[in-house]
Amino acid sequence: MIPAGAGAIGATVVLGVGNPIMGDDGVGLALLDALREARGGGTSDAESGGVRVEYVDGGTGGMSLLPLVEEADRLLVLDAVAGPVPGTVVHLAGDQVPRMLSTKLSPHQVGLLDVFAAARLLGREPSIVEVIGVVPESVDLRLGLSPAVAAAVPEAVRWAERLLDQWLPAGLGAQSHDG
């Protein structure tokens, strides 16, 4: 058992965030489950070549996610992202990520950007951070996704798979277990 947060340097971390009891806010975790399933299950892919992909349910944790962010070399965040059309799949990279996260920021509200900022202050942040997400329809106290958002999950997972395959050394990424 390798506890999350005790990952090797160079780890690729897939971090699902959101709250599954708040309707579509749970889409990041639904994506995490579906992606994990598509990659053969388990909390991490045991990759050869010294590359390991870890799947982490970050829930709504704030600063407690810091060790993960510090230790990730490449970080893929799965989340609900705001937008005009519910069910739209969104991919963000580069400086789109901090811009997206910087809204509603304040010194007393610990969000994902605070965690990234803290990692930067400590001199340890991922070399790559990208986000794949789905635009939510409703974020209310209930379990399960709205139909439009649920329907977008397979496409978002395909995007995430493509991205992971690009990140991993040739020949290591194709570990799908279809059916």
Next chain:
Amino acid sequence: MAQRVVIDPLTRIEGHLRIELETGNHKIDKAWSETTQFRGIETIVAGRDPRDAWAFVQRICGVCTSVHAVASIVAVENAIGSNPPTQARLIRDMVLASQNIQDHVIHFYHLHALDWVNVPSAATADPQKAVDFAKAIGSTWKGNTVARMTEVRDTVKGILDSGQLTIFTGGYWNHPDYRLPPEANLMAVAHYLDALQFQRSMIRIGTVFGGKNPHPNFLVGGMACTIDPSHSESINQVQIDQIRQWIAESAEFVNDCYLPDATAIMGVYKDYFDIGAAQPNYLAVGLAGATYAGDPAASRLTSAFTAVKPGAIYDGDLGTVHPFDPTRIAEWVSSAWYTYQDGDVGLTPDKGETTPHYTGPQPPYDWVADHPQYTWSKAPRYDGRVVQVGPVARVMLAYAQGHPATKALVDAATKKLGITVGQLNSTAGRTLARALECSVLADILARTTFPTFVKNLKGGDIDVFDPSKWEPSSWPASSSGFSLVEVPRGFLSHWVSVEKGKVARYQAVVPTTWLAGGRDAQGRQGPYEESLAGKGQHPLADPSQPLEPLRTIHSFDPCMSCAVHVMDPEGAELQVATS
């Protein structure tokens, strides 16, 4: 695909707090504490297997997942008659203690310190003076070196020069009431960064016992981790040694860094020991981490150490501890958007109803408090009284019962600062009490809880699960139970009824509800409201920079992001500060 998108963490923390204030003459006249998000956790778990409830209810709060998980499994164990073994209970105690220590440290440095510490000022400090200041306040932290202070000063400078304050964006850095000299600000920022590093050790304790973090695994009847000193797949000698090290590190940080910082910084803002008092009634079931399955008077299952007994203190009288009686807890909905079948009566949680009835304005709105109902938070009362829960309540209770470790720390701190024990009921006092409690807690974890666990282990006790009540066929046809747990923000209770193997009713009374709730049937304010408007003397120099009320609200460690709206009686000009 260049689309502007937002991740909104506001919807994810436990609810959403809004404070409305009316002010005049730089003082707060009236205050309303408003929880603007409906939470109906019971609707989520009704009809489910009670052994699964913890996995859902741990999502009540984004930050304190493990405390809700433990409260849930203990309530279910109480209902079905399960008996988790001693080692499992000790593991829970260690998970709760490490979460509590981490939570207090994070609260002080990362959620509250910036109310008192001016970050940009640190860039102008002399690193040598920062080391001298640390020494002068009794901080023996190993990070107090000129090299380290220089490094941090340069980091802050770099951030300022880049124009990207990141986590420090949005502070009221020009507010005239930042009083620390630059070297103290630099020391505090350095310790802010050290605290970020430190919390890793704490998190890891929960990770080892829970298998992962966030959301460690828990189990009705015990714990899901096997212990076998000679096996690599279970909790073994290597991990035990690691945990010993992490616990030692945590005690070192709390005693060498956090407690001296909190004492010194609150000392600079000494008038805040006379600001922000709430009702001097305190309720706690023991020290932080104290856990009971059912009524403490008859509880078979408790946390391993219950040195401080459950009780209540009324009207600030530390000479009398009233015995705790869970039947005296009741919740009113006078100011909340709920209806009860029998009208506005106080309902005990085992009979609790959660029927939403929103009568407030349609968002987006400017002002809510014109309505008699203005919040999603019920108003819990104990023995008919408004009570404070949390570190200050636990410290008062421990002090009143003569708990030696607590008493020694409180006496030393109050003497040093020249304040009375009663003045811990204040903005600065609540913040200091949290640090004092953290020191006691780290000490108990290092000297008592963990050594007891290891001693039992050496004696061959590796049992962490009671299988006898796992199968629903072994349960009564209908049963109910509850748990009482002291968690970072105060007294938490979960209440469950089980019918034919499924959850029939579920209620969670969380600490922040005790504190953030609104007015009751008699018009008595909740503690947040009282702390801001109780005496009509709470300062608010500049309505556009409501730093003073933020200090007071943050001293309670609210588990909600909050928006403060300020209205002056002259007109409807609103200022908004999210925090």
